[in-house]
Amino acid sequence: MTTKTSLLKVILLGDGGVGKSSIMNRYVTNKFDAHLFHTIGVEFLNKDLEVDGHQVTLQIWDTAGQERFRSLRTPFYRGSDCCLLTFSVDDNQSFLNLGNWKKEFIYYADVKEPEKFPFVVLGNKLDVTERQVSSEEAQQWCQENGDYPYYETSAKDATNVAVAFEEAVRRVLAMDERTDHLIPTDTVKLHRKPRSATTCCS
């Protein structure tokens, strides 16, 4: 008997140039290209992984951060299972914009219960020496906005990237009412793991 696979749609949002494409590439192909083109519209990659004994196909959606590509990306928010709000720790404006991204997502994805939707916040470019956003500021924003897990990542050094995606999967699977993602419905109760979000970058 083959294992049933569930398909999870995870979408990366954030300002242009914060490193969304690089995070995705690092996670899926384990490569880093410093001179990546701007993403136009929307692209995705699939990654199969096993989380807590579950075969999961993670469909990672990379979006164009620039404002001019807005109309190309927003139609594809619908159906997302998780949203990774991304900023760059060396760019304060990208951090300040997180709220706008969240709003845009909730509006276009047509999320029924926004307060329950699993967001994960990523502060990328940890490798850069001149930070503009402190870890505390970021964590505070997460706390205030809905207790979102926060990871500081570096696509360049591969720091925390896999951990962040795995957490995203756990977040999705942990939601009791989302079991209908499993095809067919041979659901298995998951052990709730203690959140490790805050511990990883202390």
Add this chain to the structure above:
Amino acid sequence: MVHVYNCHPFASQQIVQVGQEPGLVCCGGGALFVVATGGCKVESYSLEREGCPLICRFATMGTVKSIQHSKIGDYLVTIEEKNSATYLRAYTNWRYQAEEKSRVGVRLLGHLLRGASVGGGVQMEIIEIPLSERPVAVACCPITGDLLVGCENTLVLFTLKTQNQQNLSQQNLQSSWSSTQQNSSQGQTSSQHLSILDFERCVIFHLPKMTPKQVALCGGYVAVQAELEVLVLKLETVSELKTLEESSDTNKSADCVDEQIDFLLIPRHQELLGDRAKDCDLPVSIEKTGLEDRRQYSLSYVLFRRFSPEFFQGCSVEETQLHSLQLYPLYTSNQSVSADDPACMFCFFSLPTAGYLYSLKGGVEPLSTYQYPEKVLEAVLTDHLLHVITKSALQCFTVRCAAVAARIEDPYIDTTMRACPPGNLEVCALRMQLFIGLRSVCVYGRHVILLSTADTEVPDEPERSTQRRGLGRKWTMSSAKETSPAGHGWNIYVVDTVSPFTLYQEMDEYSQRYVETNPQAQSHRHLLSEAHLLLRASLVQMSRQQQDRGGEAAAPPQRDADGPPDNDCSAETTRQELDEAFRHNCALLGDSFSRGSQKDCHLALPYYRMSGLSITEIMSRNRPHPSSPHSFGPGFLFYLKHFLLEETDQTLSQEAADEIVHIFSQSEPSMLVSVCASPAMSHVSPDRTLQILQRLEDTASVSVPMTIAMATMVLRLDDLPQYTQLMERHAEMMLVYGFIEEPRLLLHGGGGGHNTHVRPTALSRQLASSQPGLLVAAMVALHENNKVQLEQADHLFKELSCANSLQVDFWEAMLMASSQDAVIQELLFRLSSVYIDRLTNSDTHSSLTQTTPRRRSLKSADDLISSCSHYGALYPWLTLLSAAHTTSPQHQEALHKLQSLLCGPSLSVGSVVPLLERLSEETMWGFSLHLLCTTRRGQYGSSIEKLLDRCPQAIIAFANHQLQDEHMPLWWQKLLPELCKRTRASPDNSILLAALKETLVVVAMEMSPAEFLELIPDDGAASYFLPHLMTCTQRHLLAN
């Protein structure tokens, strides 16, 4: 009735090594696409390479519910579900997903960024196609790549847009080009013409009363299938807008029907073809949605079929549902590759118990009904076979598409020239192949792809084990690499069908065995017809392949995607072999029809013609066994008759000709005269034939053509006395009738109309010397009965080398007989020129050329004048002109005939004037002709002058005859002054004076005294005119 033949349509089988349990399968573009059960992943395998290796693997965005491949554009379209929402998506550039970790672009329909190119080069892209209704079914047009989506009560048509990537990304030309090359070097040749695809929503069909389950689209034809209804429409672009109003009308009428719908519990069975389909109570309206699309569309109904649930026995009402809707285009062999419009279009759909095939072009007609032996799950139509699957078997039926295509391609089919089995020929089922738990079937070229899953929920173990045994026993040709059978309960099989030519060969062998046991059986002929259609399918297939190969360099390789991998067909079978087989098959069909019953026996002729066999070969094939009482079949006699009646250049040997005479004397003696008169029979032995004819005459009554035929034979035996005796048995008129009955006794050739040359027979030559009058009369009769054209008759007389005599006699006789004005004018002109020739010749070389004395004409001038209306009586004054001149009798006759024609009512004088210019006026007869001409043309004034100059003694005769009625005034206006003038010059000329006197008598009778006085010349002697004035006055007084 379905014939079942034990032929093997399948060549080999392999199993595709798929990792996960397949849920959906589709194929196209040389690839097989497998969607894992419940999964969101598509694996594509190459069908064109041994072992079907994996091409690539890519993820979908949701759970695939339905998948289709379009050969144009090489894209996949899916209906997917995610989080209970349904999506429609198109996957393009999927071949670039060889490396699974490549990024996949996603964009919305119509959101193609111009100028902005993806940095990473060619990339797989997904086009999300938003719809306001939930999509139920999709179909791609194999001709245009357009996409048709069936939703709950609408159909949405999207046109495929392609934009060349090079044009799109000018600034990135360098990088994108290099990456294209890079990618294509990975094994994708089709990427040479890489273009970016997009769709445009173009037309929405509203079908408020139909719930589509399946749709099909092909070249403007739109087919939609509900549970028990099929509707085929045709969408055409038009210049005028008219149809939309019509359709809104039908919409209104539909509303009132809506109310009754609750009471219509069971719909009745219905079949509406062509225009009649619009009476189907299913309103359809179209809504144009294309933004830049300025075209107007018109919609017409093509076909409607409705089944009532209880119509089929053996299936529960729930099971009775239509499936396998298909529109199938077929190009004929003479269609160019660039032709977008296929010559034939077929529509197929199926119930569990029966399949239905319709031809849509050139009049909608049902072609075949396929009665299945058991419940069929799915069916796929191809060029020459229909593949169906039941739960446990794959079965093939033959199809009649080739018969339809052949008729569209060749208008001479169904004539005496060429034949083809009818499109409604009963279909046959071929050997079936057993499988376990078949679920779905799809076809790519010669590959039939089957998905089987052993259903664990249904406990039918005993049945299954017997099936497995059956499979092992029958499946001897299998080249399958057995995968572990216990490992999983599912498999994907690729079963290769044999080429139509191979199948033909098997049928041919089969028919040979069949014919030994029962040659007359209807089934034998059916088998040969079946084989014939397979060959036609092969020929069409082959010429298209040759065209594709030829056109590949110029045209982008788009069309080849569908009919691809029959390369081995052309490798193993050459065109020559196919043609050879075709002729062989036609010969066998010819045999079958030649020996069969009266019904359809005429088909022996076209089939024998197509076989290329000579008549002697065909005769030897039809020679009965010496022992058997079996005689010659009606089809064979029909063939022989046609061969002998038609004009062929082929002259049979004496043996063959004698055999034919024998055959007809045995089977159809009444045909013997016609048979003997055939030019092909000119070598027949005369004495044997004469004996047979004599025997026949003894038993039957004497007939004129028979006598003439016998005379012909006697002539060949050089027995002139007997010939004369035979010819004298009938009056000439009867003989003429005989020739009308059988013109070929006189002439051969000419059957093909105007331009074909005729040749005289030996009999004609004999008649020309012994009975020229009979020959001329016969030729006239043939012409008047439309058996011979004027030119052909001329040619015949030329051939008889008596152009100057008998031909002229023929024309003269024709003038007497013919009533066609055009022919009469032509003959009048020809005869005039002949007469003029004769006059000039005898005149210039008077005694020199008389060495060959000419035969007297059949008709003298007097004969013609008295019997032919076109020859007029000679004017009285002419005798005064010609009396003095003495010439030869021939000359005299020619002159009289010409004068008579000029005096007649029919000859148009203007046309002969140029000819007359050759004649000098010096001689009196020449003068007479010119004078006749000027007179006939109404130039009386100059005629009077000329006549007074040359022959004044004829002037009064001329004036009396010509100057009448409206020309009366010429007496005093022209003649009187002229005579006065001339007498003044030569007062002693008694002829002139006599003429003057006569003229005055006439003038005095016609004029009033005052007018008469005016006319009297001033210098005239009063005493001379006084008596005439007196007469005039007295007559005038009396009149008052």
